[in-house]
Amino acid sequence: MTTKRSIRLTTLIALPAALTLAIAAPALAHEGNNSDSPARHGRNYQADLRQLNDSGASGTAQLSLQGRQLTVKIDSQGLVPGQPHAQHIHGSTDGHNHHCPDKSADSNGDGVVTTTEGLPAYGNINISLTTNGDTSKASGLVVDRMPVADNNGDLSYSRTITVSQEVADHLTDLHIVQHGIDPNGNQTYDFSKGRSDLDPKLPQEATAPADCGMINHSH
Ligand SMILES: [Cu+2]
Structure with a gap:
């Protein structure tokens, strides 16, 4: 019994270390880069998130x-x-001209641009900006790994992730969307706007887009 528990604990402790190594490895691969390359110096981008x-x-x-x-x-x-x-x-990252949607994307006229209605404009999920773990599209609605706004509605997020070369090369074709709205102002996600078109177990309020910003170079 004791042996079993200690093995399990070791596995739990070893796992984050393995993940850290996997994340660190691509960075090491760049050490041979020419010091003049943009990748060496890093490139900076900014997105101004505006309400939807x-x-x-x-x-x-x-x-x-x-x-x-x-x-x-x-x-x-x-x-x-x-x-x-x-x-x-x-x-x-293949040259489609996606952009943040405007109100005209509300195709059924119910006053909410849902994620599905906005999709033709802003394109599919490329990266899920989770707080930990997987960042693929598959984690798009894993709300227990998404950041939570504080009691004032402020949200701070910071994470370094490894992205594909395609994403690295085409960042300015992409944009950032934050989801979760509260049209009836009761400070919680409820079903007043129906069920989410993405996951019927979730309220529409939880998945409808709240703000969006195109990624641009910053100087
Ligand atoms: Cu999204």
Whole structure:
């Protein structure tokens, strides 16, 4: 019994170390780079997050890229207090001209641009900006690994992730979307706007986009 427990504990402790190594390895691979290459110095980007769905949310995302190591820092205000906010980098890296949607994307006219209605404009989830673990599209709605706004509706997020070369090369074709709105102002996600078109177990309020910003070079 004791042996079994200690093995299990060792596995739990060893796992984060293995993950850390896996994340660190690509960075080491860049050490041979020519010192003049942009990847060596890093490149900086910014996205001004503007409200969607009259959410009142706004924010700034600052991104820096070293090789394929992308650091994403987001500071937002006006989000639903105490609630998780799914956030993603949307868009594709194959030359599609995606952009943040406007109200005309509300195709059924119910006053909410849902994630599905916005999809033709902002494209699919490319990266899920989770707080830990997987960052693929598959984690898009894993709300227990998404950042939570504080009691004032402020949200701070910072994480360094390894991205594909395609994403590193096409960051300015992509944009950042934060989700979660509260049209009836009761400070929680409820079903007043129906069920989420993405996952019927979740309220529409939890998955509808709150703000969006295109990723641009910053100087
Ligand atoms: Cu999204």
